[in-house]
Amino acid sequence: MQLFLALCFLLGIPSGAPEIHSLKYFLTASTQVPNFPEYVEVGLVDEHQITHFDSNTQRFVLKQDWMNQVTEELSTYSERETQRNLATQQSFKGNIEIAKERFNQTGGLHLVQYMYGCEWDDETGEVNGYEQFGFDGEDFLIYDLKTETYIAPVQQAVPTKHNWDNDKALIAYTKNYLTTDCVDWLKKYVEFGRSSLMRKDLPSVSLLQKTPSSPLTCHATGFYPDRADLFWKKDEEELHEDVVKGEILPNHDGSFQMSVDLDLSGLKDEDWGRYSCVFHLAGGQEVSKRLDKRDIRTNWKTNDGGVNIGAVVGGVLGAIAVVVLAGFGFIIYKKTQPKGSRGTSKSDTSSSSGEEAMQSMLKTSS
Structure with missing residues (x-):
């Protein structure tokens, strides 16, 4: 998935320019992938992994020491995120089956991927947000923040696009999350992890x-x-x-x-x-x-x-x-939002066929 990969490997900006910070979440649900969990979620700040959850361990793990400041400020953070992931894991199993029906497929290896996040320029205050869905390594649906509409790269996603574009409450929620809630949490994370995130050592x-x-x-x-x-x-x-x-x-x-x-x-x-x-x-x-x-x-x-x-x-x-190789395997999803968990369910009902695609893509926050 070219757009996903491009967003996973951004390299920063020239020296002397304002720092552009990013908060991204990646989620993958899969079937019949050998030696890989059926569900994985990972959060990143400035390309540094901050959280991890997978269906094998059933545990929500903080990947940076400075993230402990989040749990000190919000004591229910880890427990709430664990429960949210358990619920989302079940939801995304259904998403795979729905996507398979849309593409007229049956068994075999399949992936549903979801990526979203925001960027913040700490000098100009400019913000940007992005949200993308994928199926089997190809883009399925992309949110365009400028037009506040969804782009359907494949025909199978067109019914979903029309239904979500017409859901004004959903569109307003998505825009507010990407430009406000996500950015607020990004600023908080940058403040907590500044010494680590800003570290630059030449070799x-x-x-x-x-x-x-x-x-x-x-x-x-x-x-x-x-x-x-x-x-x-x-x-x-x-x-x-x-x-x-x-x-x-x-x-x-x-x-x-x-x-x-x-x-x-x-x-x-x-x-x-x-x-x-x-x-x-x-x-x-x-x-x-x-x-x-x-x-x-x-x-x-x-x-x-x-x-x-x-x-x-x-x-x-x-x-x-003697170097010990550290693997950062797969990158996944999560949304953050202050003062408790809030979720909405995206459902797509086609008036002609009654099919649903990519439903229950939970928009929660931490």
């Missing part, structure tokens, strides 16, 4: 190579947050050929590391100075390291009598080897 960047014929590795470690990029460029152009980029991995201290390899086999000696490895952190900060043979850490002894620093490289690679 140390090293050039590593096992042998003269091995690819050259640019390794960046110690950066935070994990919304970052590492790439090779020649002159001012980013390279995509002869480059292999690794995943972002967590360090034991909460920071992150990543690496990108460059194939040197076709590189001429006179061109070395034209290459550089660039680390880019969300927010615009960069660290650039120009390609220089004298800066390469290697585990072979150079022909000109250079020092064998294999022990150094071994230590670096050893540190990488």
